[in-house]
Amino acid sequence: MIDLRSDTVTQPTEAMLDAMRSATFGDDSRDGDATVQKLEALAAGNTGKEAGAFLPSGTMSNLVAMLAHGSRGGEVLVEEGSHTLNAELGGISSVAGLFYRGVPGRRGAMDLDMLREAVRPTTRNQMGTALIWLENTHNRAGGAVLPLAHMQSAYELAREHGVPVHLDGARIFNAAAALGTTAKEVARHADSVCFCLSKGLSAPVGSVLCGSSAFIERARAFRRMVGGNMRQAGPIAAAGIVALENMVERLPEDHRTAKRFATGLHAIDASIVDPATVETNLVRVSVRASGRKAAEWSAQMKQRGVLVSPCATWDLRFVTHRHIGDAEVDQAIRAFADAWKQFGTADKRR
Numbered sequence: 001m002i003d004l005r006s007d008t009v010t011q012p013t014e015a016m017l018d019a020m021r022s023a024t025f026g027d028d029s030r031d032g033d034a035t036v037q038k039l040e041a042l043a044a045g046n047t048g049k050e051a052g053a054f055l056p057s058g059t060m061s062n063l064v065a066m067l068a069h070g071s072r073g074g075e076v077l078v079e080e081g082s083h084t085l086n087a088e089l090g091g092i093s094s095v096a097g098l099f100y101r102g103v104p105g106r107r108g109a110m111d112l113d114m115l116r117e118a119v120r121p122t123t124r125n126q127m128g129t130a131l132i133w134l135e136n137t138h139n140r141a142g143g144a145v146l147p148l149a150h151m152q153s154a155y156e157l158a159r160e161h162g163v164p165v166h167l168d169g170a171r172i173f174n175a176a177a178a179l180g181t182t183a184k185e186v187a188r189h190a191d192s193v194c195f196c197l198s199k200g201l202s203a204p205v206g207s208v209l210c211g212s213s214a215f216i217e218r219a220r221a222f223r224r225m226v227g228g229n230m231r232q233a234g235p236i237a238a239a240g241i242v243a244l245e246n247m248v249e250r251l252p253e254d255h256r257t258a259k260r261f262a263t264g265l266h267a268i269d270a271s272i273v274d275p276a277t278v279e280t281n282l283v284r285v286s287v288r289a290s291g292r293k294a295a296e297w298s299a300q301m302k303q304r305g306v307l308v309s310p311c312a313t314w315d316l317r318f319v320t321h322r323h324i325g326d327a328e329v330d331q332a333i334r335a336f337a338d339a340w341k342q343f344g345t346a347d348k349r350r
């Protein structure tokens, strides 16, 4: 099976398994653990922040960030296709007690005029803006990269109004690679940032939330509140350290295979995907012209040895990662071409 459902399917490397075996087993919730502390310091350094806190998932990191930024009852301004509004089950309101306003965007970047109009103070008649939320790379926008100039403008706007900015940087290292810069430069335009070790970086579990020391102190309390303290987390932190030290530099390889895949699909039917829109390791494709829905496509591809997830009625999301080389890409393209011919109904209707 060629698994293109997500980069979370990546297995730990041999170096990770070795590091896990020799990790410390301190109780991170009691006296602290040296390996966890090393990972947190490394993550803070790599994102240019003062401190970091190791968490079990990206979803929990986002939730803890919302809690730690405070302002219960305030409004979060966030691009309407964001992961937090679409895939985190409403924790933003039900747990963090925040309201939100989805701001329309283009390729994951909020319309800056609309964002400017939406920022407002708290008065006795309205909730003020509590937080501005960015996501880079943007998942639902097919791994689109927010340009640094966009992030800078959003951050400047936020600062004018004394509003903090959080960056959901689950794939920030993919963004940095695509921009030809560092995660630190990307995270510069945000007060807090979290990223996943468990995706393209191949670690089995974990995310790190980074920000100022005071912010991370508050985050540690909220992490405990939501059950995110992990006790003897040394072994998984050890894999995370290897992820940061060894796995970041190979990410452009996943971007290259994603582009190769998109180019192959485009050749089958130009309506499927425009390879120019593929900036990182996500390839969002439309199967509308086939006359068959994405869920049916997913089943058909599985029969042909390729796993892929539907992400909308007519859209599939393919994700390249460390276990996908040119051979797998080409085989997946052939499977798709075969399904398009055998199973697509649109041609017969025309």
Ligand SMILES: *Cc1c(COP(=O)(O)O)cnc(C)c1O
Binding pocket: 056, 057, 058, 059, 060, 062, 083, 084, 135, 137, 138, 139, 168, 170, 171, 196, 198, 207
């Ligand atoms: C994957 C992802 C998350 C959540 O991470 P989990 O570890 O799966 O909870 C959050 N935001 C974005 C943009 C993601 O892609």
